[in-house]
Structures are given as structure tokens and as C-alpha cells.
Amino acid sequence: MPLRLERSGARLMSSIGDKTTAAWSRLQARLSQPDVELTEATADGRLRMTTGWQRLLTDRTGLLIGLALLAAAALTVRLWDIGVGDLVQAEHHKLASVEAWRSGDIFVDGEHPALFKALVLGSTSIFGDGAIGLRLPNAILGAVSVALTALIARRLGGPVAGWTAGALMALGTIAVAIDRVGKEDTLMMALALGAILAWLYAEERPKLWILVVVLAAAAAAAKYFALPLLPALFLLGFLKMGPRPPWRDWQTWTAVVVLFVGAHVVLNPMIATPEQWQFIWSFAGSSAAGNPTPDGTLVPTTGFQVAEQIYASKPAWYYALYLGLKSQIVWAVVVGVGLVAAAIRFRRSDRFLLVWGLGYLLIISTVPFGFARYLAPAIPALAIVGGLGLSRLLAGRSPRVVVAAGAVLVAGLAIPLAQTLPHPTLFVNSFGGGQDQALYWTPNDAVGNLGMAEAVAAAEEVTPEGARIASADPSLIRFLTDGRLDGVAVENLPPSPERLQEENVRTVIVQPSELSLGNQAFFEWIQREGTPVTSVTVEDLDAARVYVLDPAGRPR
Numbered sequence: 001m002p003l004r005l006e007r008s009g010a011r012l013m014s015s016i017g018d019k020t021t022a023a024w025s026r027l028q029a030r031l032s033q034p035d036v037e038l039t040e041a042t043a044d045g046r047l048r049m050t051t052g053w054q055r056l057l058t059d060r061t062g063l064l065i066g067l068a069l070l071a072a073a074a075l076t077v078r079l080w081d082i083g084v085g086d087l088v089q090a091e092h093h094k095l096a097s098v099e100a101w102r103s104g105d106i107f108v109d110g111e112h113p114a115l116f117k118a119l120v121l122g123s124t125s126i127f128g129d130g131a132i133g134l135r136l137p138n139a140i141l142g143a144v145s146v147a148l149t150a151l152i153a154r155r156l157g158g159p160v161a162g163w164t165a166g167a168l169m170a171l172g173t174i175a176v177a178i179d180r181v182g183k184e185d186t187l188m189m190a191l192a193l194g195a196i197l198a199w200l201y202a203e204e205r206p207k208l209w210i211l212v213v214v215l216a217a218a219a220a221a222a223k224y225f226a227l228p229l230l231p232a233l234f235l236l237g238f239l240k241m242g243p244r245p246p247w248r249d250w251q252t253w254t255a256v257v258v259l260f261v262g263a264h265v266v267l268n269p270m271i272a273t274p275e276q277w278q279f280i281w282s283f284a285g286s287s288a289a290g291n292p293t294p295d296g297t298l299v300p301t302t303g304f305q306v307a308e309q310i311y312a313s314k315p316a317w318y319y320a321l322y323l324g325l326k327s328q329i330v331w332a333v334v335v336g337v338g339l340v341a342a343a344i345r346f347r348r349s350d351r352f353l354l355v356w357g358l359g360y361l362l363i364i365s366t367v368p369f370g371f372a373r374y375l376a377p378a379i380p381a382l383a384i385v386g387g388l389g390l391s392r393l394l395a396g397r398s399p400r401v402v403v404a405a406g407a408v409l410v411a412g413l414a415i416p417l418a419q420t421l422p423h424p425t426l427f428v429n430s431f432g433g434g435q436d437q438a439l440y441w442t443p444n445d446a447v448g449n450l451g452m453a454e455a456v457a458a459a460e461e462v463t464p465e466g467a468r469i470a471s472a473d474p475s476l477i478r479f480l481t482d483g484r485l486d487g488v489a490v491e492n493l494p495p496s497p498e499r500l501q502e503e504n505v506r507t508v509i510v511q512p513s514e515l516s517l518g519n520q521a522f523f524e525w526i527q528r529e530g531t532p533v534t535s536v537t538v539e540d541l542d543a544a545r546v547y548v549l550d551p552a553g554r555p556r
Helices: 002-031 051-058 060-079 091-102 115-127 131-157 159-171 173-179 185-201 208-222 229-238 250-267 274-289 318-326 329-345 348-364 378-393 399-420 434-441 452-462 474-480 497-502 520-529
Strands: 304-306 309-311 468-471 486-489 505-510 534-538 541-548
Touching (some): 060 131, 060 159, 060 173, 115 131, 115 208, 131 159, 131 173, 131 185, 131 378, 159 173, 159 329, 159 378, 159 399, 173 399, 185 208, 185 229, 208 229, 208 250, 318 348, 318 434, 329 348, 329 378, 348 378, 452 505, 452 534, 452 541, 505 520
Antiparallel strands (some): 304 309, 505 541
């Protein structure tokens, strides 16, 4: 009997080994197929399509229809109740800088270039100085980025890859949340995607290199983060991961530099003034020293909360964890499959996308502070990786299977997204603990100001004239009260009644999502010793609490 069992076990293990080897061979064979998978028909007719589906997948008219549908879906979810919710931390700074522009002070918020502020100036002049006027340009630009991402993926991997990447960008919770924030990142990304698309087509049309240079300069005029884009494209070309620049002589390279600088200065004329350079120098020094900015609009934080723990800077695994938990499960699975497929196949397009997506994440992981919007440049690369991976797995399948897979993808993206609008930043999939853990997986600026408009209004009613309000972002107090009340950063306040009396603090606003190393002790003290007079919730989450102190600086 033992010998029979041993033989049976050996046959079972051999069978498992043979099946595993066969499955691995089939996977490798599928991944080794050409990038453009779906054709009109194969020899056995398995891929024969109807005229309608063939046009949607391959025809130019179908391409335009598909892009229009993608852009419409993207714009719809980005505009959905876009005026609902408080301005996130730094959005109100943008409105303040635009208001300063109107009064002639063009150097407020000078750490950022001029292009996005010019767009907001035009938008707020039409739609008012509120959330809609501020965020509308990014909602539109987000839809443009979706179409550009689909075109890049189509160029690299064919129609199925294009539509998949477009869907991941159009309906992904993180991408939608970033595009609903009134900051420069979405504009920078749209221009950078345009430069990358032109760069890919420059292989056949070298004159497109001019457009690449101009768009890269424009992206840098939206946000200085994009300054390395053009050198990176040159380097990727020399490393044979994309088109190589056709120029050989130094005169042409000089002309390229002049074109880049000229286009940037036209779109960001402030860079040509001494005042702008002085501001940048002062801002960089303040940031390095951990002090408030010269104009007092930005108070640096000394840490943030992840998974109920307080970190001084982002852990190395932070962005991978954030992307896995803050995106829909189907998004994470498709992108994960794409990453595995890219690592196995590792062709030129795979190397390019891995360097683009993972390389960028590695670089920003070295920054000691993190915002959700800083992920913007990586999201399209990951969506394209997912599109290429899914298209390779679907290669050789019938159109019916392809359409069914697309329907599952769209449903898996759209249903969770619809459940979280208008606050997609609060989304956490079930693996991350769901909505109850939303605040624990969010960088400071993603939900930092939710509920603050209501909290500040309540605090203003109970704050005596001339007294101050302590909060994580004191400039927000001045902004929301039109300068009637002054704020003080809680990070500078120890749990001391004497210090509170010295600073003339009579009201404290506690934001659970803004806990940091510098103010955690103060928050614990005020919550232990006092009773909140107002508590604000957003989507059942504890957003803000207001405490009132007596004249001696003690909780009532």
C-alpha cells in the first residue's frame, strides 16, 4: 500500500508539473505574439468580425467614435458635482494667487509657473472664484489626457490595448480624483502625454520633434516637475527604448535649446524676471529648512498617517500600497497582470513603460512628503502597461470574448467609482479595509480640507474678536474668513495652556486626516482634556472637530 501511494503521488506530481509547464509555455507563446493582435480573420475563421466591431477596433471612424465616448465618460465623472466639497489643501492658495494677479502682484505662489494660473484666471473670470471655476480646466484636461493615453497605448500595442488603457484612465478612482483637484498636475500631464505621443510618431515623421520640444517646454511652464521630460526622451532614444533624435551637429542642438527656452518663456514669462528667481530661491531655502514659505501661504508638515501609524516620510513601499488599495480591484489586477507580462516579454515598449511608470514612482519616493496628485505622471504609464498586458492575454480570442472582457472591465471600474463620487479620494477597496480606513491611506492634501468650510464657519461664531484659531493649515483660516480671523499652526503648539494663552488661541480645529509627528501630542491632549463643540463628518468619516478654550487657554 505505501508503494502504491508513493507511485500515485509521483504520478500526481508529474501531472501537475506537466500541466504547469504547458500553461507556462502557452503564456509565453501568447505574450510573444505581435502587439497588434486583432485582425479581420485567421485561417480557421476564429477571429472573423462583423463590420461594426472591425471598425470600432481598427477603422479611423471607429477610432474617433471610441475616443469621443472615452472622453465623454471621463468628462462626466470628472464634472460630477465638481463644486461639492471643500477646497483641498493648496487649492485655496491657487485662488489667492489668481486674485493677487488681478491686483497686480504676479509673484504670489511663485514656486509654480504661470500657465495653469493663466487658465484659472480665465476660468474664474467666467465661472466665479470658487471650486467650479478653479477645477473646470482640469476636468476638461483630464478627458484630453484619457484620449492621449488611449492613442499612446494603441500605438504601442494595438486597438485593444488602447481601449483598455483609456478605460483605466477614464474611470480609475485615482486618476479621477487627481483631475478633480485645482492644481497644475493635470495640465502638466496632458502636455507631457502630447509630447510623448508626438515622440513616438517622430520615428516615421522626424519633423514632429519640433512639436515634442514645444510641448515639453509647455509642460514645464505648467509645473517645473516636467523640466526633465525632454532630456528623458532624448536619453530613452539613445538607449533604444524609443525614437532617437535625428540631430548630429551642435548647431541643431543649439537651435533645439533655443526653441525650448523660447517656448517656455512665452508661456511662463515670469521666469525672465529677477523677482521670480528670488522667490524660487527663498522658497527652496524655506522648504529645505522646514519653515513656512516667504508669503506665509504654505506651512510644511512633518509627517503623515498611513495605516494608523505616523511616519516622518513616506516608507519605500508607500506608493505601491497606495495604488493597490486606493484603486478599484479590477484596476489593480489588470495593471498587475500587465506588469508581469511586461517583465516576461521585456520588449522595447515594455522597457519604455516600466522606466516611465516604475522609474518615476521610484524617484518621487525619495521626496520626504507625498501628495496624491504627485502620482499623476505615473498613472498613464501604468494604465498603458495594463492595456498591453490584457490585450496580449486576449490575443487569439474571439470578438465575443474580447467584448465580454471589456464589459467586465468597465463595470468593475464604473460601479465602485459611481459609489464614491463626488469624493473619489476617499475610496479604498475591500482589501484595504474599505471606507472605514479611507483616511489612513490618503496623503495630506487629498482629504485634508474636507469639512473645513463648515468647521471654520462654526469656529468663527465662537471665536472672540482678535483671538486666533489653531489648525493644521492656518492660511486656510484666513482664506475662508476673508481675513477676518487669523490662524496659528498646531504643529508649533505644545500641549500647554500657557503657550495657548500666549499665542491668544481660543479655538482649535482638529483634523484626524492631518495628524503628523509635530502635532500628534497636541491633538491627543486636546481630545483627552476637552469636548468638541462641533463635529463635521463627510461620507461618514470624521473630518473635523472644533474645540473652544477659555481665556486661560484651557479646554472648556
